[in-house]
Amino acid sequence: MIDFGSDRPVHRQLADIIRADIAAGRLEPGQALPSETRLMQQYELGRVAVRQALGVLRSEGLIVTVKREGSYVRPQLPVERVIIEGAAEVTARMPSPDERKELDIAEGVPVFVLTQPRRTTRILPADRTILVYEK
Template sequence: MIDFGSDRPVHRQLADIIRADIAAGRLKPGQALPSETRLMQQYELGRVAVRQALGVLRSEGLVVTVKREGTYVRPQVPIERVAVERAAEVTARMPSPDERKEFHIPEGVPVFVVKQPGKRNQVLPADRTILVWAVEEH
């Protein structure tokens, strides 16, 4: 429940509740969250607080919102292991709008940029990429 006497903002409390439901499996990948109206009624909150809570969860990559449909628990995506050379330079940043569209990256998810000598730079979604050192051959 929401503690209206708490120092923690109510939208953060609602985000905590929904996050816990996702972590516990009560809300499953691909499942729709209750509507904004339903969340407002259930937790006795205003629309702004509910939208702020959903924004927090979107920025964490836990949910996706589809216009005119609703908000869903983000489906699980396959993890890819990518080998990088020891001389590689790896940085992390937020993706451009074009990269978000190209790689289907939800709001709040960064990308890795891998620069390897003699190779084209790679942009990889950080939520579904594990970087591993390439095995050196002798």
């Protein structure tokens, strides 16, 4: 429940509750979250607090929001293991809008930029990539 006397903002508390429901499997990948109105009623919060909570979860890549439909738990996508050999350089940054669209990356999810000698630079979604270094 929401602790209105807490120093933690109420929208962060709501985000914590929804995040815990996702982690525990009470909200499954692809499942719709309760509507903003339902969340407002259930937790006795205003629309701004509910929208801020959903924004936090979107920025963490846990949910996606479809205009005029609602918010859904983000489906789990397959994870790719990428081998890094020799003198490689890996940096992390936020993707451009075109990269987000092309790679189907949720808002708030960074990318790895993998540069290896004599190979094409690769842009990899950080939430679906395991980098493995091999000597």
